[in-house]
Amino acid sequence: MFSFLLNTTSTFYSAIIIAVIAFLLHSSTISAQQIDQNRLRKREIVDVRVEGNKNFSSAELLSIIATRPSGGLEKFLYSIYSGWGIPAQIVDEGVQGHDTLVIFSYYRDHGYLQAKINYSIRESPESVERWQKAYDENRLLPASSRKPYPMISDTIVFSVVEGAPYTVDFFTFEGIESLPHDLLDEVTNNISIKRGSRYTRQQFAEEITRFRHILEENGYPFFRTDHEPIVKMDTVRKQVRINAAFKTGPRIKNGPLHIFYDTSYLSRGFVRRPVVVRQISLDSGQWFRVSDIQNSERELAQLGVFELWRVELDTSAYKGNIDAIKDGTELPVTIFLRMRSTSDITPGIFVGVGNSSSGLNFGTSLSYSNRNLFDGGENFTTQGSYQFFPSTQKRYSFGGQLTFPYVGLRNIPLILSTNYSYSKIDPTIPSAYLEKIIDAKAGSYIKLSKSVTHRLSLSPEGTLEYVERIYYDTTKHINDLLSKNPQFNVLGSMTLLWDWTNNYLNPSTGSVVSYSPQVTMPFIAKIFLTKLPSASYWKNTLQFKTYLDPSERGTSVFAFRIYGGLISLTDPGDSLRDISIERRFTGGGTNSLRAWPAQNLLVSNDTALNRPKLGGYKSIEGNIEWRYAPFQYALAIGSMQQFLSDIRLALFLDVGNVWDRTVAPTLKTTAAALGFGIHYNTLFGALRFDFGFKLYDPYPALKGDNVVAIPTDGASGVWLFKRNLHWKEFGDVFRFSFALGQSF
DSSP states (O other): OHHHHHHHHHHHHHHHHHHHHHHHHHHHHHHHHHHHHHHHOOEEEEEEEEESOSSSOHHHHHTTSSOOOOOHHHHHHHHHOTTTSOOOOBOOHHHHHHHHHHHHHHHHHTTOTTOEEEEEEEEOHHHHHHHHHHHHHHHTSOGGGOOOOOOEEEEEEEEEEOOOOOEEEEEEEESOTTSOHHHHHHHHHTOSOOTTSBOOHHHHHHHHHHHHHHHHTTTOTTOEESSOOEEEEETTTTEEEEEEEEEOOOOEEEEEEEEEEOGGGGGGOOOOHHHHHHTOOOOTTSBOOHHHHHHHHHHHHHTSOEEEEEEEEOOGGGTTOGGGSOTTEEEEEEEEEEEOOOEEEEEEEEEEEOSSSSOEEEEEEEEEEESOTTSSOOEEEEEEEEEEESTTEEEEEEEEEEEESOSSSTTOOEEEEEEEEEEEEOTTSTTOEEEEEEEEEEEOOEEOOOOSSSEEEEEEEEEEEEEEEEEEOTTTOTTOEEEEOOEEEEEEEEEEEEEOOSOSSSOOSEEEEEEEEEEEOHHHHGGGOOOOOOOOEEEEEEEEEEEEOTTSSSSEEEEEEEEEEEEEESSTTOGGGOOOGGGSBOBOSTTSOTTSOTTOBOBOSOOTTOOGGGOBSEEEEEEEEEEEOSOOOSSOOSHHHHHHTTEEEEEEEEEEEEEOTTOOOOSTTOEEEEEEEEEEEETTEEEEEEEEEEEEESOTTOOTTOOOOBOSSSOOOEEGGGSOOOHHHHHHHEEEEEEESOOO
16 A cells, blocks of 8 residues: 555656656757747837827937938938948847937926836737748748848837926025125026926026026136035925025136247247237236136137137146145236147139039139238238130239227227229120229228127228229121220228127037128228229118027028128219229129029110129019038947938029119019039038029020020010920020039
């Protein structure tokens, strides 16, 4: 009996052991199989979504995270060469986890302190089925015969539970009790964080910036926060209490100026001390202001003489112990300078789009510059240029300019220049003329605002000018002169500029307003006793440009421009007192209506003189352009990525025209161009390749260079989509142009 029980028990336990071992082996097989599948599964991100967000748009939230869907163009370029594009974006749960924290921090910074964020991965059933089919087939095949596995298409979904936004119960600060009463009142009376307002981290940062600005502009250069603000949450009432601690540091006055040059570069010369001192806005004995440091460094930079410049307070006597400095101490101001190479010789070749039948202009140039001519920051430049193509045009010029950094008044420069220019259009083609100009100019540049972000300036200029003009009447004889009008002119002009764009060469935000009047002064010209007639006119131009950047990264910019000009002759009956050709308005070209050649637009009743290329007296233009970056990288580290990140695709619409003196602008005679471009942003401006089409042509019967003025009473404009286009007329409708610098 005992033996039977023993055998039965042994059999029972043996069965259990065998079952456990079989289960473990099966589980191990499943786990190994699962591990093998996970290793082979490549999950591509095809879409990224945000759900549950009510107070922030999905586009706004997606712009702050690293997770991106794969782009077809970028993958194609990457397949050609790895340095060009971006490979397929693969699911990386480390990245998605980090992005979850980024979105959470974004909500917290905007007052949603109890927001909850998580993410999920949704696989496309069709792609999973294709992958599983490939996996099942490959299991039965040797390794050498297995097919590649298809990508599994995944959608990353970030789910948001926003919760209620928190408001401010009260805001307290400490450490500024010792401030003078006037400063204490200024700091405390204009606090932007109001009780009951929604809490945001940005609002607090702006308040700290306001504190800092007030104190740094009133003698406290060492103001700092003692620690991060303490934010206490009341989860019941959804309120926060904010406490911030500051250290004002000592109140400082400006001491004596000490100028030091980098001795390693003294072979390049130096700038005399009085010139450097006049660029410095800090007055000894006055309370320190950080804006004076910024303005001083900006003035030193504008001299163009220094490679490195730095203005700072000298605290070396206190060995870094700022708090040991007593209030009212005059700290020395140190100016450290490094000279740059003062002289350059620059040869060049210029290529542009003109009004010739070939459409291209070629020429050479040579310039010499010395940035420190008399050791006083004087900038001397002389240059010459010669256009040798096309043969039907001949243009050359040479001249020089000398700029003194200041004359009389502080930081008011004096700019002296002289120039000779020669322009001739061969009498064998329409609109032929010859014009020679010799001029001497004196001008200045006056900054009316010290703001770094809003720049207001005035540029006055006076000009003495001798002009010789010859018009050829090609309807009679090749050498028949229509008129020869020499002039001696005295001109006064200025440019008032208000600029608050973020970048001078490639702006993406901000606006520019400019107004430029020019007037002749015949009564002054008579003083020179030349016995030559003088031009007599008023010329006014007004321009407004603005830039919008919805991407906030300069990758999608909308640019707008409105331009208007008017020339009024004060003696219209005397042709000898007409305005020179070079000073009239012209239409068409790389910076105007890009479907027309340069100087090829004019509406006039005077068709006998072949006037389109001699300019008009009224000009109105409007431009809209969208500049988009097709290649965007979170971090452009490769040379090819850096190159591609500066490419911009552009779509543009140009409208406007130029009208003769006796013609009123009308919609019927307003031209319109539509086109696209490929631009590349460089340190010297955008390199542009633009393709323009005549969207609306006021007078389509005029083709190529065989043009006459557009008559106002016979204009029969036509839209692009109503023209019967074929290859023979395509050259009249389409125009290619290229240039350096944004069109506006």
